[in-house]
Amino acid sequence: MVIYRSATFDDVEKLHKLLNDYAAEGLMLPRSRNSIYENLRDYVVAVENNHVIGCGALHFVWDRLAEIRSLAVDPERKTQGIGRKMVELLEAEGIERGVKMFFTLTYQPGFFAKCDYIETAKEKLPQKVWKECVYCPQYPYCNELAFVKTTVDYEPGDIMF
């Protein structure tokens, strides 16, 4: 049975490997141990038989704005609903804390479309969103796509940055 819970210090090495193996394939941003430790409270993990098989993070960026990021599922456990479940849990936590708009920057448009995210022009996201891009090996030649999901009473343009 897969259990979903907040990440703990004991999970950091597995998170580091999971994220950076995919980063080595150019699928996502690499994350240093420092970054994972500093943002550990952002992460949820999917665990089966005491093994971390997935992770994802909710990162607050600005007023009622949060990023879904560092989402990764063990290669052998993909397409079994684990990624979507983690997105749902991160969104539920965000909504409880007042988030009105979620966004993500991704090379996986099909997955986020399935999670009811809508593609938007990157320029429509606030400049603050790009803060971490300078750490990316692909900067400034990035082909990531921007996707957003808003709560019912919000449109992307409603949030002032």
Ligand SMILES: CC(C)(COP(=O)(O)OP(=O)(O)OC[C@H]1O[C@@H](n2cnc3c(N)ncnc32)[C@H](O)[C@@H]1OP(=O)(O)O)[C@@H](O)C(=O)NCCC(=O)NCCS
């Ligand atoms: C992207 C990722 C997190 C998706 O996790 P997952 O557990 O495999 O996805 P799920 O099983 O929850 O998929 C939910 C739905 O999206 C679909 N889907 C999953 N990955 C997809 C993809 N790459 N393209 C299109 N659709 C996809 C599934 O088929 C499923 O559709 P369904 O509802 O019709 O059955 C996982 O493939 C992964 O770790 N990829 C490598 C790292 C990465 O690119 N992360 C994203 C960084 S933002």
